[in-house]
Amino acid sequence: MTLKSKKLVEYAAMLVIWLGLVLLFGMLSQSFLSLRTFVTLANRIPALAVIAAGMTLVLVIGGIDLSVGSVLGLSGALVGLALVNWHLPFWVATLLGLGVGLVAGTLNGLVSVGLGIPSFIVSLGMLEIARGVAYLTTHSQTKYIGATVEWPSAPIPGLGVSPAFLITLLVIVAGQVVLSRTVFGRYLVAIGTNESAVRLAGINTKPVKVAVFALLGLLTGLGGVFYTSRLGSSDPNAGVGLELSAIAAVVIGGTSLMGGRGSVVNTFFGVLIIATLEAGLAQVGASEPTKRVITGLVIVVAVVLDAWRHHLTGRKFSLLKRLFTARPASGTPIS
Amino acid sequence: MAEAAHLLQVTRLQKSYNVPVLLDFSFSLRSGEVHALVGSNGAGKSTFAKILCGLTPADGGEIRLAGLPHAPASKRAAEHAGVIMVLQELNVIGTLSVAENIFLNRLPCRAGFVQRSRLHESARAALARVGLGDLDPATPAGALGVGHQQLVELAGALSRNCRVLILDEPTAALTDPEIERLFGHLRKLRQEGVGIIYVSHRMDEIKRIADRITVMRDGRAVATHLSVDVTPDCLVREMVGHELPERGGLSERPAGPVALSVRNLSAGDQVRDVSFTLRQGEILGIAGLIGSGRTETLRAIFGADVKSGGETFVDGKAVKILCPTDALLAGIGLMPEDRKQDGLLMPQSIRVNTTLNTLVRYARAGGWLDTGAEERTTEAYRQRLQISCNSVEQAVGELSGGNQQKVVVARWLARDCRILLFDEPTRGIDVAAKQTMYELLRELAGEGKAVLVVSSELEELMSLCDRLLVMSQGCISAEFTPGEWTQEKITRAAFSGHLDRKVESHPS
Ligand SMILES: Nc1ncnc2c1ncn2[C@@H]1O[C@H](COP(=O)(O)OP(=O)(O)OP(=O)(O)O)[C@@H](O)[C@H]1O
Numbered sequence: 001m002t003l004k005s006k007k008l009v010e011y012a013a014m015l016v017i018w019l020g021l022v023l024l025f026g027m028l029s030q031s032f033l034s035l036r037t038f039v040t041l042a043n044r045i046p047a048l049a050v051i052a053a054g055m056t057l058v059l060v061i062g063g064i065d066l067s068v069g070s071v072l073g074l075s076g077a078l079v080g081l082a083l084v085n086w087h088l089p090f091w092v093a094t095l096l097g098l099g100v101g102l103v104a105g106t107l108n109g110l111v112s113v114g115l116g117i118p119s120f121i122v123s124l125g126m127l128e129i130a131r132g133v134a135y136l137t138t139h140s141q142t143k144y145i146g147a148t149v150e151w152p153s154a155p156i157p158g159l160g161v162s163p164a165f166l167i168t169l170l171v172i173v174a175g176q177v178v179l180s181r182t183v184f185g186r187y188l189v190a191i192g193t194n195e196s197a198v199r200l201a202g203i204n205t206k207p208v209k210v211a212v213f214a215l216l217g218l219l220t221g222l223g224g225v226f227y228t229s230r231l232g233s234s235d236p237n238a239g240v241g242l243e244l245s246a247i248a249a250v251v252i253g254g255t256s257l258m259g260g261r262g263s264v265v266n267t268f269f270g271v272l273i274i275a276t277l278e279a280g281l282a283q284v285g286a287s288e289p290t291k292r293v294i295t296g297l298v299i300v301v302a303v304v305l306d307a308w309r310h311h312l313t314g315r316k317f318s319l320l321k322r323l324f325t326a327r328p329a330s331g332t333p334i335s
Numbered sequence: 336m337a338e339a340a341h342l343l344q345v346t347r348l349q350k351s352y353n354v355p356v357l358l359d360f361s362f363s364l365r366s367g368e369v370h371a372l373v374g375s376n377g378a379g380k381s382t383f384a385k386i387l388c389g390l391t392p393a394d395g396g397e398i399r400l401a402g403l404p405h406a407p408a409s410k411r412a413a414e415h416a417g418v419i420m421v422l423q424e425l426n427v428i429g430t431l432s433v434a435e436n437i438f439l440n441r442l443p444c445r446a447g448f449v450q451r452s453r454l455h456e457s458a459r460a461a462l463a464r465v466g467l468g469d470l471d472p473a474t475p476a477g478a479l480g481v482g483h484q485q486l487v488e489l490a491g492a493l494s495r496n497c498r499v500l501i502l503d504e505p506t507a508a509l510t511d512p513e514i515e516r517l518f519g520h521l522r523k524l525r526q527e528g529v530g531i532i533y534v535s536h537r538m539d540e541i542k543r544i545a546d547r548i549t550v551m552r553d554g555r556a557v558a559t560h561l562s563v564d565v566t567p568d569c570l571v572r573e574m575v576g577h578e579l580p581e582r583g584g585l586s587e588r589p590a591g592p593v594a595l596s597v598r599n600l601s602a603g604d605q606v607r608d609v610s611f612t613l614r615q616g617e618i619l620g621i622a623g624l625i626g627s628g629r630t631e632t633l634r635a636i637f638g639a640d641v642k643s644g645g646e647t648f649v650d651g652k653a654v655k656i657l658c659p660t661d662a663l664l665a666g667i668g669l670m671p672e673d674r675k676q677d678g679l680l681m682p683q684s685i686r687v688n689t690t691l692n693t694l695v696r697y698a699r700a701g702g703w704l705d706t707g708a709e710e711r712t713t714e715a716y717r718q719r720l721q722i723s724c725n726s727v728e729q730a731v732g733e734l735s736g737g738n739q740q741k742v743v744v745a746r747w748l749a750r751d752c753r754i755l756l757f758d759e760p761t762r763g764i765d766v767a768a769k770q771t772m773y774e775l776l777r778e779l780a781g782e783g784k785a786v787l788v789v790s791s792e793l794e795e796l797m798s799l800c801d802r803l804l805v806m807s808q809g810c811i812s813a814e815f816t817p818g819e820w821t822q823e824k825i826t827r828a829a830f831s832g833h834l835d836r837k838v839e840s841h842p843s
């Protein structure tokens with residue numbers, strides 16, 4: 001009960017922060033608080049949100065995947081090829097997009113876990129490889145696809161949101177359930193907390209870790225399909241820098257980069273915050289450089305607040321800690 | 336008793352973490368005295384010690400050090416005031432060398448560069464003081480076993496000037512010879528006028544070293560005695576607040592067929608050609624000095640470390656164990672020695688820690704966890720092992736050292752392995768809970784399980800085991816049955832390897 005209520009309080013806190021942001025932009029710009037803004041938002045975020053959901057699980061085990069932007073590009077490129085050049089049906093193209101993501105993610109996992117190389121390095125390699133393959137297969141050209149691919153991102157009449165958005169919500173809920181209510185999720189948290197202890201408890205951690213990278217790969221493939229569908233064309237340059245947005249969203253949602261702690265639902269709020277910030281700043285007419293400065297500040301502030309909530313034992317911050325903690329602060333135990 | 340001689344005067348100290356931990360705790364320490372602090376797990380001993388050395392603030396009350404108020408804001412401030420502490424939990428930094436660990440915040444340097452030769456020279460002197468003269472100061476501290484890490488921490492503390500020295504269960508991982516050497520130093524410091532606060536659960540050593548003994552219960556000081564005036568039984572009664580029930584002694588158990596047989600096991604330079612058998616329904620003990628290869632033997636059997644040779648048979652059948660998962664499949668469980676490093680998920684709850692290796696039992700279709708069932712099991716173990724906590728949802732990192740240990744034990748009891756290897760199962764556990772632990776181990780053996788216990792406490796092994804092996808320098812040097820063993824014989828066997836053999840490499 002206490003655990004559940006603690007979680008709800010956290011969700012509520014994230015929701016409040018997001019609503020605050022919306023209200024802020026609403027005050028700054030007359031036209032921001034309209035249904036259209038929200039519909040646009042909902043249809044913009046699916047690609048980033050599903051990737052960030054997978055990234056949450058990877059960060060929970062203390063890993064990282066920098067290749068998601070490139071793999072998204074590759075998946076989109078393949079979808080374009082399949083539809084335009086090979087004239088395959090949409091569902092086959094989708095499977096190809098998902099498949100290439102799954103392969104890339106599995107490779108990241110196998111190499112980093114199997115050979116004991118930090119996932120940071122392995123996925124940095126994959127970042128280059130996937131982008132390179134995307135360029136090679138498309139001859140670095142954007143392909144216009146059109147209506148065959150656009151329907152998943154088009155709002156369902158009468159509902160306002162797209163099928164992609166509904167799938168995204170499903171992924172978020174499923175991700176949260178997996179993380180907090182299943183054996184697999186428990187192992188992820190445990191591995192991120194103290195892998196040596198998990199190994200000595202007799203649990204084979206390697207397959208679990210590979211599976212997480214594979215899952216993120218699959219979701220990245222899905223993100224590629226969503227992205228292509230939103231653009232209506234496949235762009236081999238799609239997703240450049242997306243890994244940073246995804247990681248930022250996860251971290252804003254309070255997942256620890258050190259592993260052992262995370263929440264997919266809060267990641268979703270992180271995605272909302274980033275997307276709202278982007279849309280809002282565009283609407284109030286902020287220049288691109290200003291947008292970047294502000295987005296950067298928001299990320300840093302979010303992380304600092306999170307550190308206050310979770311790590312600091314210092315007395316100086318006790319007031320702030322009490323403000324940001326769901327229950328009376330106990331700090332990091334030293335015993 | 337002249338008031339002026341009071342080096343440290345603590346009055347009505349208060350501290351709470353959600354729940355009160357110290358309540359009107361009063362305490363005094365004279366210079367040149369060893370003042371022991373005893374109490375059940377979770378009584379508040381470590382909390383008091385941490386307040387003194389600036390790791391956590393008090394909520395109320397007063398501390399005076401040599402007449403002046405003492406409220407250190409950090410460990411550094413406390414050290415500046417002359418209060419040095421060795422924490423209950425090991426705090427060495429594994430990737431740094433032993434020398435760097437000892438002198439971490441006072442590295443000798445010139446123009447910002449560490450002077451390695453000077454550092455190593457001082458480190459060698461400090462190590463020699465705790466009997467680790469042979470240890471290369473450049474060894475990474477993470478390569479050492481728990482006992483040696485403890486000695487390294489003691490070396491660090493003993494190498495500095497102080498007025499008050501606080502030792503929080505310094506001997507939980509040490510064996511008799513190291514303890515004797517430590518006591519020699521404490522007596523010397525006492526003569527120099529240092530006040531020493533000594534926390535321990537081992538009543539016999541407290542009687543030996545302490546001048547006065549304060550008993551803590553639920554955050555209060557219930558009594559202070561002169562060490563000569565009081566018996567261990569009386570202390571235990573005051574600690575738990577009631578009479579401990581009489582415990583049954585050794586009950587004869589018929590030993591069953593051989594469950595585990597290890598032949599010519601070798602691993603690293605710590606385990607050399609070890610062979611033994613373990614029967615169903617038997618409790619087999621392994622004694623030995625620290626660094627004698629006991630822990631390494633268990634880890635090699637369990638597949639936690641790589642073996643360089645040897646065979647393992649379970650129920651007469653050869654099994655290949657390359658990793659802990661293989662060991663569990665063969666029915667072998669190992670409760671590791673280092674609870675912080677190899678056992679616990681500190682930020683996670685008692686429930687999550689207890690069910691970690693039995694998690695699939697709580698899974699319904701699709702891997703969905705039945706947390707209610709987890710909670711019930713954990714609650715049962717909490718009561719059985721007397722784990723003192725707010726609830727089973729409390730983070731393990733917030734528990735006292737002894738209670739953390741009980742959580743690791745609970746995890747392995749829940750797993751129900753046919754062959755259970757326990758490495759220092761009672762490290763940091765209080766007297767009453769130790770009795771429960773012994774009962775549990777006997778019960779396991781009574782159910783036909785094969786139990787192997789490594790312990791640094793000879794008395795514990797002698798009262799618990801049906802048979803005893805002694806290890807020395809990586810080899811089994813002797814085997815005893817209850818009739819044959821005496822403390823002296825066992826100690827001689829533990830040293831035998833050192834007499835026969837020159838130390839070939841650093842003892843780690
Ligand atoms: N950081 C913390 N947060 C919450 N509770 C804590 C924290 N540290 C200690 N406690 C609680 O304070 C109580 C006293 O703990 P303490 O470590 O002082 O016990 P102890 O007497 O040293 O026991 P042991 O013999 O097991 O070492 C325990 O009940 C513990 O749960």
Ligand SMILES: [Mg+2]
Pocket residue numbers: 380381382423503735736737
């Ligand atoms: Mg303690």
